[in-house]
Structures are given as C-alpha cells and as structure tokens.
Amino acid sequence: MSKRVALSGNEAAAHAIRQINPDVIAAFPITPSTPIPMNVSQFIADGKMTTEFVTVESEHSAISACVGASASGGRVMTATSANGLALMFEILYIASGMRLPIVAPVVARALSGPLNIHGDFSDVYGVRESGWVELFCQDSQEFYDTIIQGVRIAETESVLTPVMPIADGFDISHTVENWYMEDDEAVKEFIGEYHPKFSLLDTKHPVTFGAWAPPDWYYENRRNQLEGLLSAYEATKKIDQEFGEKFGRSYGVIEKYRSDDAELIVVGMGAVSGTIKDAVDQMRENGVSAGFVRVKLFRPFPYKDVIDALKGAKAIGVFDRCISAGAQTAALCTDVRSAMYGNSTVPIINYTYGLGGRDTTVEHVKEVIEQLKDAAEGKTVSPVNYINLRA
Amino acid sequence: MAKKLSFLNKLALNKESLEGGHRLCPGCGHSIIIRMVLNTALQEGYQPVMSNATGCLEVCTGLYPYSSWNIPWIHNAFENAAATISGAEAMYRSLSRRGKLDNDKIVFIAFGSDGGTYDIGLQALSGAAERGHRFLYVCDDNEAYQNTGNQRSSATPYGTRTTTSAVGAIDPIGKKQKRKEIVEIMGAHGIYAAQASPSHWMDLIKKVKKGLKQNGPAYLNVIQPCTTGWGYDPKDTINYAKLAVETCIWPLYEIENRRSKVNVKPKNKLPVEAYLKGQKRYAHLFTPQGKETLERIQKLTDERWEFLLEREKAGF
Incomplete structure (x- = not known):
C-alpha cells in the first residue's frame, strides 16, 4: 500500500534512494541538493538502508568514485547541483562512454557567476551533450517516481547509459508537497536485481575498462554509444508504462x-x-x-x-x-x-x-x-x- | 643471498599481469616498476584490481581494441585514479557485506605518475587516504609531465630543465622551485608512506608487501627514470635509479605510524654530479653558468638527507 506523505522534493529523492538501496553512493553536498546526502546518511545511521556511502571531498571525486564502483558491478548513485555538476563534467562523458548505468538525481540550479543558488537549468542544459539520459520532472511525486524508473532505464541492456532525473532547485527540492510513497518491498520488486555483464571484481575474467581510442576507433565508439542513448526512448516509454500499471502513475516521454x-x-x-x-x-x-x-x-x-x-x-x-x-x-x-x-x-x-x-x-x-x-x-x-x- | 634469489625466481615465474608487446619506450621505468609491484602482489596470493591515471603507462597499455592487462584494470581520467579505486573498493566492501561477493584475495592498487599524483590528482588522493579505503597507491615519479613531453611538475627538482622550465640565454637555472615532498604529505595522513627505487628491488618489494597488508591506505613513491624526458641511454634506467639513491637525491625511507625510518644509508655517499651528469635535462649545470645551481642542488640534497637522519634519530 502506498502512503500519502507531505515532504519536500529532496526528501522524495532521498526516500527513492533509500528504497533503491544502491550498493554504493558517492556524493558531496551542494545547495540545493544537500538534503539528499544528509538524509542518506541518517537513513544509514538509523539502519534503514545498507548502502556503502562514500563521503568524497568533491563532486569530481563523487562521479569518479561512481565510475569505479559501477565498473565493479553494482548499483551506484550520486546526487548534485549546479557547480557540482559542472565539476563532474569531464567524468560524465567517461561514465556514459563506459556505458555505466549510474543514476544521478540533479537538483537544477544556476551556474556562477555571479554566484546564485536558485533554480535554473544552466547546469543540466550544459551537460546535454554528455550522453546521459535527462528526464525533467514537474513535482516531487514525479521526481520520486522518475528516480525509481531511472534505475530500470539505465540498466536496460540495450541502453546501459547513465540517467539524470532532474528537479528545479527550491521550486521542487525545498517545497513540501503531498505525494505518494510506495512500499519498500514494491519498489524493490519493481527495480529487481542488477546483473552486470562485466565487473572489475570478477578477477577470473579480467576486463579492461577505459582503453583509449585513436582516430581509427573513437568515431565508431561514439556512434555505438549513441545507439544506447537512443534506445532509452523506447525503454523509458516501456518502463514508465509498467510503472503505471503497478503504481497507477505514468508520465510518457x-x-x-x-x-x-x-x-x-x-x-x-x-x-x-x-x-x-x-x-x-x-x-x-x-x-x-x-x-x-x-x-x-x-x-x-x-x-x-x-x-x-x-x-x-x-x-x-x-x-x-x-x-x-x-x-x-x-x-x-x-x-x-x-x-x-x-x-x-x-x-x-x-x-x-x-x-x-x-x-x-x-x-x-x-x-x-x-x-x-x-x-x-x-x-x-x-x-x-x-x-x-x-x- | 639464496633467499633473495629464490624470491626473485618466483617473481619471474608468475604469469605476467602486464603482457609484453605494450608501447612503452625501450628502457622505460614504468614497466619495470609495475611488474615488480604486481608480481609481488600475485606472489603473495593476492588478486590485484588496478586503477590507472592517464599518462604514459595508460596510453601505452590500453589502446583500443587491445589491452596489455591480465588483471582487472580501469582507466578513468588523469586526476582521479585514487577516487576511482576508492569507488571500486567501496563496491567490494558493499558486495562482500551483502553476501554478493566472496573473495578475500582482492587488493586494490592505483597507479599514477607525478602529474596525476603530486599535482592534478592530489586532492582526490588525499580524500581517498583520509577516508581510509584499503588500497595501495603507487606513484611512478618521473619528475615531470612526460606523457605530454617533459613539462615541469611539482615533483621536478630545483635546477631541472624541462619544456616549461626552460634554460636559455638569460636563464641558467631551469626550475627555480624545490620539489614537493609528497611522502611527507601522505605520511601526514597517518598512513603508511614510503619511497622506493627499482634499483633496490628487495626494499621496493618489502614496501609493496607492507603496503598491501595495511588495513587501509598506503602510499609508495617510486623513482621512475624516463629515458626520453631525462635524456639518457635506455640501458641506464636502473643505473640512474641506483645513482639517485647513492647520491641521497632519492632517499629510501618510510613513514609508519607517523615515525620515519631511513631504509638505505649509502656507505659511500656520492656527490650529486655522479647522478646528474649524463642526463640531458641537467647538461646546463655542467657549464660555467651552471656552477651555482649545481652547488645549490648539492646543498639542498645534503640538507634534506641530514634532516631525514636527524628525524629518524629523534624517533619521529
């Protein structure tokens, strides 16, 4: 049974993450998404989730650790905003290029300068060529639902592309709204288990991640990667529909x-x-x-x-x-x-x-x-x- | 002696983690050091998982669609080998705790050169060390950004000519600043930090073993002579590594539990010229204009060496 709650968009994201209970989270605080890692830390301290939380020293290391963790064969998440996303820029391309199904909710915020901490799409527009799936949400309910769907979309074999569910800073992240939280078990059932094709920790089958590609291979790599991103169109539709059948809410593309x-x-x-x-x-x-x-x-x-x-x-x-x-x-x-x-x-x-x-x-x-x-x-x-x- | 040799024999019998056929220069120190480190790990029964910063080693061993690696290997970017391995190690702990993985032989090793370690990657390295991930970070220190053609780094010693610390008609010195003491910085994290040289392989192997046994981070700084950047004959790589130790330019020491120990004390400390001469990056020191710089290098070397001995004696 779902229950109606009155919580902020950041709390909606944090609860989605708690229910997904990923293997690893690496995150660094930044306004307005700070309450997401704060809530995660509290959930872990309270025994409500068992994720390995890597409290990195920057967003660059957050996404870098996510790449290392995801290549090691488990579910991985982070969350950020604005300058944090900008600091991740370099590694966003590497994450998508390595076809790692990381899910990173972003609370969208203006980029400096001048410094401004409020809602704006400068950050998420800025990374639109990075090869990530970008899903814009209109309220806390949709942010919560999309983060859960995002895990399935990212891990779809034809997709294997990182996913960025997006909510406007403050307008959604800090606004308390009524929304429906699903049962932990129902969410767990919906997302299922992740079975990676390759893992750094499979020492019997050593894999090289992140080889560099000269001009005679880079182009083909990029073109093939695009197929994964484009496949997210059908996957999003299908998973959103399944979500609707199970939970009664769907959004379409x-x-x-x-x-x-x-x-x-x-x-x-x-x-x-x-x-x-x-x-x-x-x-x-x-x-x-x-x-x-x-x-x-x-x-x-x-x-x-x-x-x-x-x-x-x-x-x-x-x-x-x-x-x-x-x-x-x-x-x-x-x-x-x-x-x-x-x-x-x-x-x-x-x-x-x-x-x-x-x-x-x-x-x-x-x-x-x-x-x-x-x-x-x-x-x-x-x-x-x-x-x-x-x- | 027999014992030493038997270990060396065993090392040589391991299946190589780094296959031949890679694209490193003849005489490159990278492959020598990497094989010493990884073969030691294998010999100790570990299964290494490796992260590699962007640089010569990475571009010469992981060129799509080929790979020289027989172990799990990841290259992410230049500045984040430590952050990347910290993510892998976190995943290892998570999956082990959740009963999805059962392998207590895995060890995590990150490799970077001085550019990716002292400079652009220092923050990520410090962060990973502070967080206490169990990993051995090995810096192959070739004292400049060699992959982009010998530009100065904060590991480049005073008086070195590089392509961004040029020597010219009005500049007889080259680099004006002293090198950063990275082992001190890493030791200040309260972790095992040591300096080694491929010429003193028993010492290096001991330090690798010690590093891998830590229930947390460990740092190993290894001198990696670079035939092209330093400008010498490829056959002399180990010779220069050895002279660096014997002139006390590259002291072999370690910091453990915040206390330091000088592991090798040359009986006959050679003058710095013995090491500097023959390297093109120091040719300017052996001209009348270079005399002053040469003397200063000797002075800096002596001061540093004396400091290490005094500190050891004082019990710190």
Whole structure:
C-alpha cells in the first residue's frame, strides 16, 4: 500500500534512494541538493538502508568514485547541483562512454557567476551533450517516481547509459508537497536485481575498462554509444508504462495538456509546468485555444512525439530556463525548431524565464499566450523574449 | 643471498599481469616498476584490481581494441585514479557485506605518475587516504609531465630543465622551485608512506608487501627514470635509479605510524654530479653558468638527507 506523505522534493529523492538501496553512493553536498546526502546518511545511521556511502571531498571525486564502483558491478548513485555538476563534467562523458548505468538525481540550479543558488537549468542544459539520459520532472511525486524508473532505464541492456532525473532547485527540492510513497518491498520488486555483464571484481575474467581510442576507433565508439542513448526512448516509454500499471502513475516521454485541439501551444519542462497549466486553464475559460506540451524526456529528444503534438499549432512558445549563450534560441527552443523543420511553418518563439530563481507567474504565461495569438495572426513578435526581466 | 634469489625466481615465474608487446619506450621505468609491484602482489596470493591515471603507462597499455592487462584494470581520467579505486573498493566492501561477493584475495592498487599524483590528482588522493579505503597507491615519479613531453611538475627538482622550465640565454637555472615532498604529505595522513627505487628491488618489494597488508591506505613513491624526458641511454634506467639513491637525491625511507625510518644509508655517499651528469635535462649545470645551481642542488640534497637522519634519530 502506498502512503500519502507531505515532504519536500529532496526528501522524495532521498526516500527513492533509500528504497533503491544502491550498493554504493558517492556524493558531496551542494545547495540545493544537500538534503539528499544528509538524509542518506541518517537513513544509514538509523539502519534503514545498507548502502556503502562514500563521503568524497568533491563532486569530481563523487562521479569518479561512481565510475569505479559501477565498473565493479553494482548499483551506484550520486546526487548534485549546479557547480557540482559542472565539476563532474569531464567524468560524465567517461561514465556514459563506459556505458555505466549510474543514476544521478540533479537538483537544477544556476551556474556562477555571479554566484546564485536558485533554480535554473544552466547546469543540466550544459551537460546535454554528455550522453546521459535527462528526464525533467514537474513535482516531487514525479521526481520520486522518475528516480525509481531511472534505475530500470539505465540498466536496460540495450541502453546501459547513465540517467539524470532532474528537479528545479527550491521550486521542487525545498517545497513540501503531498505525494505518494510506495512500499519498500514494491519498489524493490519493481527495480529487481542488477546483473552486470562485466565487473572489475570478477578477477577470473579480467576486463579492461577505459582503453583509449585513436582516430581509427573513437568515431565508431561514439556512434555505438549513441545507439544506447537512443534506445532509452523506447525503454523509458516501456518502463514508465509498467510503472503505471503497478503504481497507477505514468508520465510518457512528453505530456500533452489541453494541446490536442489547441492553436497556441506553450512548450516547457520542469516546475514551471504547473504555472503554465493554470494559465492555459484561465485562457481556455476566456475562449482562447491554448495548450501546453511538457517535455519530460529531454535527452534523447523525443522529436516524433513533439512533432505530433505540435503539428496543428498556429503559434508555438517555448520556455527555456537557461540562456544558450550566443545561440539564436535556447536549447529546448532550438530542439523544437529542429523537430518542426519541414513539418510546420508557424512562428516558434523563445521565452527565457526563471533564471537564478526569478519568479514566473500565471500572469506572465498569460501574456505569452496573448503574444502567441498576435504571432498566429501574423503580427510581428520578437523571436526571443525574456520573461520578468528588468528593462 | 639464496633467499633473495629464490624470491626473485618466483617473481619471474608468475604469469605476467602486464603482457609484453605494450608501447612503452625501450628502457622505460614504468614497466619495470609495475611488474615488480604486481608480481609481488600475485606472489603473495593476492588478486590485484588496478586503477590507472592517464599518462604514459595508460596510453601505452590500453589502446583500443587491445589491452596489455591480465588483471582487472580501469582507466578513468588523469586526476582521479585514487577516487576511482576508492569507488571500486567501496563496491567490494558493499558486495562482500551483502553476501554478493566472496573473495578475500582482492587488493586494490592505483597507479599514477607525478602529474596525476603530486599535482592534478592530489586532492582526490588525499580524500581517498583520509577516508581510509584499503588500497595501495603507487606513484611512478618521473619528475615531470612526460606523457605530454617533459613539462615541469611539482615533483621536478630545483635546477631541472624541462619544456616549461626552460634554460636559455638569460636563464641558467631551469626550475627555480624545490620539489614537493609528497611522502611527507601522505605520511601526514597517518598512513603508511614510503619511497622506493627499482634499483633496490628487495626494499621496493618489502614496501609493496607492507603496503598491501595495511588495513587501509598506503602510499609508495617510486623513482621512475624516463629515458626520453631525462635524456639518457635506455640501458641506464636502473643505473640512474641506483645513482639517485647513492647520491641521497632519492632517499629510501618510510613513514609508519607517523615515525620515519631511513631504509638505505649509502656507505659511500656520492656527490650529486655522479647522478646528474649524463642526463640531458641537467647538461646546463655542467657549464660555467651552471656552477651555482649545481652547488645549490648539492646543498639542498645534503640538507634534506641530514634532516631525514636527524628525524629518524629523534624517533619521529
């Protein structure tokens, strides 16, 4: 039996980790994800989980230890944010290149400078080429559920790719919400046992991990690795569906909210989704044909689903909680435009929002939808806009 | 003597952990030291699991789709051999505790050179040592970043010419700073830390055995003459390792329970010239402009040696 609890997003992540009870965790504290390792330490001290917790001296060593541990044939997790993820950058590529199924919840936060500890996607956008699966969650429930699903996705044989479940800093991590926690046994049953194909600790069958590849092999390695990442698309769908059958909640790779018949569609990810849905509801009450498409699976990008969801729109507004410095539009908008290339000619407008924890309200989103209406009617609208930014 | 030889014979009879056919330079100290360390571990009945920092040893032995390793081996990056092995060791403890693994023969060994140890990897090494993982860290110290072509490191001694501590028309010295005393740093972690040389193989093997017996971290700093970076004939590798010990430039000592012991005290301490001469990286010292630097190297060497003897005598 699941039970309804009122806990923060960080606690949701910590409980998911407790129930997964991985063989090794290596983590280093950083705001806003610090409560995750804190809770893990308490769970271990209280005898509620039996994980080997490696209290490393940096995030670089956290992910490095995760690589060593994962290559040694067990389940491995870490958690981090912002500058911590940036410090891991080098090793994120090595973890995915070695096809190690590490699961690393990230509480997304702005990158310095200036120093800012609040919600923002600069960190998780910054690592989008690293070959990890990136799953953006909209609330604590989904963060909890996605971390559990993430273990299965990462360990799927065709995938064998590390997975990053993502929640906005503070908006989700430090907000207490009601959510359902499943039974420990049910979670254990859902994730099953991990059977690695290779292990450093199998001394009878010595394996070389991390050989270097010269120009005559590197390219093939990278191309083959991509197959694993792309396979995460089907695996995510399948595992999410199984999760739904067992626990009654599933999310898909995208979520369509009143978008099927909508002319003006907002696209976004993460915690802002609730605000956008409220705005869509209010606009619908006023007779505006508004809808919302939430991208859950950001890498690999579910372009077919996005095309299907957006092909009937007359104007599209894409929300990005990050500036992709120097690019024409930020990353999600660029991906949406790329997906719609040849499938639609309607305006696709970029809205930057929420940088460094800046508020985005229902009113802001309603203004965006009004602007999309103008764009759909052929009026000139700036292709890139900054919500709630001082002039 | 008979005993010594019988152990050497046994070492030679082991199945090699590092296969021939790797791409290290002729006369490279790496393969000599690595084989001494790993063969000792095998001879003692251990099953080594190894992590290797990026560097010459790594690129010359793990070139996809080939591998020179007959033991489990992982290369992660340059600065994290210690963090990587700490993860492997944590997994070993976890799986053993959970009844998923039953093998008390496994030992964990991390290899790095001075770049990956003294410099970019020092933080990860210190962290892993402080956390108390059971592993032996072996630094093959070739006194510069040799894999990228002989750039100075914090292990490069005073007065050494490297490609980033150049000697030129207005600079007769080369590196202006003294080397970092890494064994002291590692000893200050309260762990077993020792310095060894492949020329004194019995001493090296003893230290490897001692390191592997620790119920925690151990650190071994081994001089690794580099034929290309140091600039000498490949046949002289062990000769230079030996001269480094005999000039007291490379003292063989250990720190155990925070107390130090000088293991080899040369009966006839040679002047530093005996070691420096013949190495291209020190050719500038044997010119009129290099005289002062040469004298200073002798002075620094004597001071360090005297300090080690005095400290040992004082019981610390």
